[in-house]
Amino acid sequence: MSFAVAIDGPAASGKGTIARAVAAHFGFLHLDTGLLYRAVGRQMLDGVPALEAAEALTPDRLNDPSLRSAEVAQAASKAAAIPAVRAALVDFQRAFARREGGAVLDGRDIGTVICPDAEAKLFVIAAPEIRAQRRCAELRGKGAEVSEAEVLEDLRVRDERDMTRPDAPLKAARDAVTLDTTDMSIEDAVAQAINLIDRLRAKA
Secondary structure (H helix, E strand, O other): OOOEEEEEOOOOOOHHHHHHHHHHHHOOEEEEOHHHHHHHHHHHHOOOOHHHHHHOOOHHHHHOHHHHOHHHHHHHHHHHOOHHHHHHHHHHHHHHHOOOOOEEEEEOOHHHHHOOOOOEEEEEEOOHHHHHHHHHHHHHHOOOOOOHHHHHHHHHHHHHHHHHOOOOOOOOOOOOEEEEOOOOOHHHHHHHHHHHHHHHHHHO
């Protein structure tokens, strides 16, 4: 039996951490769909045309440690704004969502475009300043020298691009439950997500 969980939201809102924890709790498979676009963005920085990179994408490219860099994040956001790139990656994501045993996908258009029939949909948000603090701590933990002001501006640029792109913009699905993690610990956010999914599974 398949059961799809769609978790959307802007960068550093906590959606990835929640998605991984939810997948582990229920024994579902997890796909960070942002990595698909980061992998394309990484190749764009290396001079490969975006569509060519998307069409030739293989799972092994998702393990590249450099995909988490700020430079690749900006390239990924640009790649995600290209309709042909998004179209090239849709089938991969949809097939993953309907794997037997359940799947959790996190991204920006899972509940609206990739898997609009997902049994559970969450839209995870947080105040920009809090998101900047989280991302800054993450980057510094990896040795990057960044300021919160720089990270905040980077997030605002990405948000603007993601929310205003004509193809699959970042927005909550009409039937998604919004989870604001601004004042939540990650434990509380995960617990709320699990509780919601438990209720929906009981109805399935």
